[in-house]
Amino acid sequence: MSIAARRMSRIKASPAATISAKAMEMARAGRDVIALSAGEPDFGTPDPIKIAAIRAIVEGKTKYPPLTGIPELREAICRKLDRENGLRYTPEQVLVSNGGKQVIYNALAATLDPEDEVVVPAPFWVSYPDMALLAGGTPVAVAADAANGFRLTAQQLEGAITARTKWLILNNPGNPSGAVYSARDLEGLAAVLRRHPHVWVLTDDIYEHIIYGGGPFSTIAQVAPDLRGRTLTMNGLSKAYCMTGWRIGYGAGPKALIAAMSKVQSQTTSGASSISQWAGVEALDGDQTFIRDNVAVFEERRDLGVSMLDQAEGLSCSAPKGAFYLYVHCGGTVGRRTPDGGVIENDGDFAKYLLDRGGVAVVHGEAFGLSPYFRVSYALATDRLTEACRRIQRACAALSG
Ligand SMILES: Cc1ncc(COP(=O)(O)O)c(C=O)c1O
Known part of the structure; x- marks a missing residue:
């Protein structure tokens, strides 16, 4: 057996x-x-970020960190979201986790009831469907057309939503396709979501900065502020800051969702590494060139x-x-x-x-x-x-x- x-x-x-x-x-x-x-x-990883981590060790910032993230990092995340995305969040609306991956899992574990569906445009990052399954839900893959740059269309989204749909997961830019949703694309998807108030949207923006031709980058909470009450904006330091091994990701969303996700984190991993979090403050506030x-x-x-x-x-x-x-x-x-x-x-x-x-x-x-x-x-x-x-x-x- x-x-x-x-x-x-x-x-x-x-x-x-x-x-x-x-x-x-x-x-x-x-x-x-x-x-x-x-x-x-x-x-x-750039030297100033490494040095910030060394400083944190030397200064003894090595105790259990607060569950949802050190205030300094959550404040730096709020500054980043305001500066780069025009999104105003308070630190209570932000959760720091052990990589972006844990943010997504926390969200699904905290919200999915059996038979709840998660719409995932394909090709998808390999972990979304399995995380939905592990959290007890059902992934619903929708094949995005190569001719449309592997972007989910509004019509496809409309066709995929059922009474059981809990989440739409967007990944922008996308892994593995490199698809980038413009503000207009997101506006089209938002129009569909407005017709289905029971559906939440999780946007995985971890490749935000890796965009060619000068951008611009758009994210759904910015394009459709009226959906912010049911949007989780996820991001992290792994890709743009070359910090895959440091394991820092974050999510910003409604307080009740962040509280539920924090509860999952409190009974699983606790807060992310204190040393990495101090390095994260330097990453977000420091030189970006x-x-x-x-x-x-x-x-x-x-x-x-x-x-x-x-x-x-x-x-x-x-x-x-x-x-x-x-x-x-x-x-x-x-x-x-x-x-x-x-x-x-x-x-x-x-x-x-x-x-x-x-x-x-x-x-x-x-x-x-x-x-x-x-x-x-x-x-x-x-x-x-x-x-x-x-x-x-x-x-x-x-x-x-
Ligand atoms: C689309 C996407 N989301 C999330 C992650 C997870 O990143 P992290 O290292 O922050 O857990 C990855 C990593 O490969 C990714 O490709």
Whole structure:
């Protein structure tokens, strides 16, 4: 008999983490593997942020932090939301958690009753559906059209909402598609939400700063202030501030929701690391220019990856507007034969073939709810990215039939 609870059979381990772990294992065994699977910037955390953390340690700011976050960080978050997004929140409307991931899980765990539905546009970040399932709800994936830049349309949203819908999750810019919703797109979705007052919206803005062509970035609470009473704006420091390992994310929303989420956090992890929170104050209040510099590097890599992969036989790829991923269509490889006689039946087979033959780790589209695609993260050194794209081109050229 399995030790695992029945609900565990409804969820899977994060495929991106599993594939990255496999690539690391292969590299440790001596294989030359390039991992395009991890969702983290290759840039280091900027020095002033590190120094703020060291200062926090030296000054003994190492006790249990307040459950919802140190006041200094929650105030810095309120300043950020006001400065960058035109959103006024008070610290009581803000919760700091152990990464953006925990903010989302807290929200779903605090609000979902059995059979409540969560609308998730696909391709989606792999964790949304599983977090909804773990929290007892039912994810409802809605395939967003590549021709529409993988953005959910108002009509699709209208068609997906039922009496049981509790949440719409938006991810802007999106992982894995890089989709960016304009203010106008959000206005269209907001018009639908106005007709369905029982539906809340969680916007995951963690890639907010990684946007190409100068933005602008829009978020639904700003575009539709009348929906603020049922909007949770989630963000975090992992991506823009190169702080994936520091584990700081935050949510801003109505007090009652934040209180319910805090209750979940109080009985699970307590407050996020005190040291990371002090570093977070420096991240949000300090110099921001490195973000622009990093985004310029990402943009060059995006263009390089798009042009190399779009040339590969059987693949097609267009330039996404945000985040640091390419969502590459691999339909032209399906049905073809590998040099050792196997047949590529789906994007999972293709990703496996790339890893086995080319030594390149990517995440197959099925994991994100939309096939046949695979996701490439271009948050790695440019020469490694170039080499990985060459390997993918060669692996594609080696297919026959
Ligand atoms: C869309 C999206 N949301 C949230 C997260 C979680 O970020 P954090 O490191 O803050 O938990 C990620 C990380 O990959 C992500 O891609």
